[in-house]
Amino acid sequence: MVGPEHFDYVEAPVPAPADGEILVRNLYISLDPAMRGWLNDAKSYVPPVGIGEVMRAMSVARVVTSRHPKFAEGDIVSGIFGVQDYAVSDGKGVVKVDPGLAPLPRYLGTLGMPGMTAYFGLLDIGKPQPGQTVVVSGATGAVGQVVGQIARIKGCRVVGIAGGPEKCRHATEVLGYDACIDYKHEDVKAALRRHCPDGIDVYFDNVGGEILDAVLTRLAMHARIVICGAISQYNSSDVQGPKNYLSLLVHRASMTGMVVFDYVSRYGDAARDLAEWMADGKLQSREDVVEGLENFPSALLKLFSGDNFGKLVLKVAE
Amino acid sequence: MVGPEHFDYVEAPVPAPADGEILVRNLYISLDPAMRGWLNDAKSYVPPVGIGEVMRAMSVARVVTSRHPKFAEGDIVSGIFGVQDYAVSDGKGVVKVDPGLAPLPRYLGTLGMPGMTAYFGLLDIGKPQPGQTVVVSGATGAVGQVVGQIARIKGCRVVGIAGGPEKCRHATEVLGYDACIDYKHEDVKAALRRHCPDGIDVYFDNVGGEILDAVLTRLAMHARIVICGAISQYNSSDVQGPKNYLSLLVHRASMTGMVVFDYVSRYGDAARDLAEWMADGKLQSREDVVEGLENFPSALLKLFSGDNFGKLVLKVAE
Numbered sequence: 077m078v079g080p081e082h083f084d085y086v087e088a089p090v091p092a093p094a095d096g097e098i099l100v101r102n103l104y105i106s107l108d109p110a111m112r113g114w115l116n117d118a119k120s121y122v123p124p125v126g127i128g129e130v131m132r133a134m135s136v137a138r139v140v141t142s143r144h145p146k147f148a149e150g151d152i153v154s155g156i157f158g159v160q161d162y163a164v165s166d167g168k169g170v171v172k173v174d175p176g177l178a179p180l181p182r183y184l185g186t187l188g189m190p191g192m193t194a195y196f197g198l199l200d201i202g203k204p205q206p207g208q209t210v211v212v213s214g215a216t217g218a219v220g221q222v223v224g225q226i227a228r229i230k231g232c233r234v235v236g237i238a239g240g241p242e243k244c245r246h247a248t249e250v251l252g253y254d255a256c257i258d259y260k261h262e263d264v265k266a267a268l269r270r271h272c273p274d275g276i277d278v279y280f281d282n283v284g285g286e287i288l289d290a291v292l293t294r295l296a297m298h299a300r301i302v303i304c305g306a307i308s309q310y311n312s313s314d315v316q317g318p319k320n321y322l323s324l325l326v327h328r329a330s331m332t333g334m335v336v337f338d339y340v341s342r343y344g345d346a347a348r349d350l351a352e353w354m355a356d357g358k359l360q361s362r363e364d365v366v367e368g369l370e371n372f373p374s375a376l377l378k379l380f381s382g383d384n385f386g387k388l389v390l391k392v393a394e
Numbered sequence: 395m396v397g398p399e400h401f402d403y404v405e406a407p408v409p410a411p412a413d414g415e416i417l418v419r420n421l422y423i424s425l426d427p428a429m430r431g432w433l434n435d436a437k438s439y440v441p442p443v444g445i446g447e448v449m450r451a452m453s454v455a456r457v458v459t460s461r462h463p464k465f466a467e468g469d470i471v472s473g474i475f476g477v478q479d480y481a482v483s484d485g486k487g488v489v490k491v492d493p494g495l496a497p498l499p500r501y502l503g504t505l506g507m508p509g510m511t512a513y514f515g516l517l518d519i520g521k522p523q524p525g526q527t528v529v530v531s532g533a534t535g536a537v538g539q540v541v542g543q544i545a546r547i548k549g550c551r552v553v554g555i556a557g558g559p560e561k562c563r564h565a566t567e568v569l570g571y572d573a574c575i576d577y578k579h580e581d582v583k584a585a586l587r588r589h590c591p592d593g594i595d596v597y598f599d600n601v602g603g604e605i606l607d608a609v610l611t612r613l614a615m616h617a618r619i620v621i622c623g624a625i626s627q628y629n630s631s632d633v634q635g636p637k638n639y640l641s642l643l644v645h646r647a648s649m650t651g652m653v654v655f656d657y658v659s660r661y662g663d664a665a666r667d668l669a670e671w672m673a674d675g676k677l678q679s680r681e682d683v684v685e686g687l688e689n690f691p692s693a694l695l696k697l698f699s700g701d702n703f704g705k706l707v708l709k710v711a712e
Contacts (some may be wrong), residue, residue: 303643317635325651333643
């Protein structure tokens with residue numbers, strides 16, 4: 077389990093940008109389950125964050141000084157600026173965001189990586205058809221809340237899995253889930269049997285562990301499982317593999333992993349759809365804002381205890 | 395673990411076929427890993443075999459009496475006739491086989507369900523491309539021997555996993571595998587690293603367990619895992635799920651289950667290709683023949699101990 081003891085809070089002079097670079101002031105820093113994986117010294121889809129390095133993070137920031145032709149002082153931008161107040165960047169992977177269109181934290185959530193992950197994971201890998209049953213774990217989280225609403229927009233029966241009655245109420249009343257299972261107080265297997273009488277056609281998995289195993293007992297024929305994450309397993313040195321994976325054989329089903337970076341050339345399409353659904357009132361977003369750079373380690377823990385409610389961001393400046 | 399104590403050997407009068415039926419004399423009975431699953435009282439792709447029922451099995455048989463327009467006395471046929479000397483059938487699912495074209499046991503192996511399973515599992519689900527690396531567990535078994543050879547015919551680098559030096563030698567010298575890992579005497583993970591320097595593009599899994607987990611550590615990007623079976627787990631009440639399944643995420647890989655019955659409309663295509671490869675000397679088959687109906691229970695055990703070498707069949711009459 078990651079904890080405050082694994083991070084140092086270090087003061088250093090604000091760096092000066094060189095020619096072709098910008099200096100930015102972070103405003104909102106994204107807290108993501110994937111961060112836990114970046115701390116492991118193991119081969120993965122990005123290199124690990126080394127000991128003594130600034131913790132990697134997406135953020136929304138204001139350009140303080142620009143020596144880059146594409147950015148001006150005062151621009152609001154998003155990029156991988158790390159868990160720090162100020163950062164220098166050469167502009168690669170940095171995009172301008174419109175503060176008039178949506179609250180800034182949303183650019184780290186529904187209009188950011190989590191929204192893209194939801195969009196491509198559900199539509200490209202899950203391939204839900206109208207009338208099919210889609211189950212989403214982490215149903216009110218940064219990714220899950222978008223997955224569930226896209227599935228609803230696409231005409232599916234949508235069943236969420238979330239922790240606690242408050243999240244489940246939010247899922248059905250605000251996000252439009254047909255049902256939401258409270259895994260902290262309900263028998264997930266029995267509830268899936270009740271809410272998915274025709275089986276599960278698409279499962280979007282953010283959590284892994286017991287819940288993945290419960291879903292495997294209720295697959296429909298040719299079901300698609302999207303492996304987006306496994307937050308229940310990230311702090312475990314002994315990952316629990318899905319014991320019921322042979323249900324894939326019985327149901328001619330598939331389990332496929334996805335990493336959002338593969339879809340970078342199509343982010344524009346997704347952003348357009350998501351913004352349109354938002355403007356039409358069909359897509360709601362909830363952010364959970366914690367204040368103070370120094371609170372990063374404890375805020376990160378909220379993800380693993382399930383205490384966050386919506387996309388978790390750290391506010392570090394106005 | 396299934397054993398002789400779970401079967402009764404019962405004598406009963408030979409039944410008489412009614413109008414539209416045939417009476418057949420079983421000659422060779424197929425022994426399949428799937429049989430273990432049929433003994434479990436659980437929902438699967440076929441109903442379980444009930445207590446007191448004749449054990450379900452494919453076989454090759456001779457028509458003794460025909461009251462069916464499509465079959466004549468003396469025809470050699472294959473069908474699901476069960477583990478018994480004689481069976482009555484209404485002809486559904488029964489096909490004639492040509493005893494001049496191949497030895498009869500082969501119609502239960504390479505030219506039967508195992509061959510079909512290999513063909514569609516590898517080509518339709520695994521989708522191997524020339525130059526890619528294909529790994530096959532149970533590499534000299536009924537299905538695996540065909541998978542490995544088709545992969546070789548399709549221009550892939552093929553690495554087998556089998557138990558013992560004799561099987562591994564057969565894999566490389568007779569079946570044309572580029573390499574074969576002896577899981578009983580080698581560290582599978584290290585050997586995969588050595589034999590699959592560019593990672594594994596397709597894994598055809600017949601065994602599950604530790605070997606599946608080892609393969610997951612060596613996936614290439616966009617790898618396809620075909621879940622055909624998991625013989626290492628069939629006698630366990632506590633299936634070992636693949637702990638390393640998050641490698642699917644890191645490598646944008648998929649794990650897909652298959653059941654051969656879904657391809658029944660295309661069996662003809664597969665049979666034509668397999669027969670052609672066999673005629674051209676590109677496809678070898680090995681059968682392991684045990685004699686005597688009464689030896690069914692002990693012969694079945696050979697599958698789970700890995701003592702069979704090639705497609706295991708029971709000879710019950712000349």
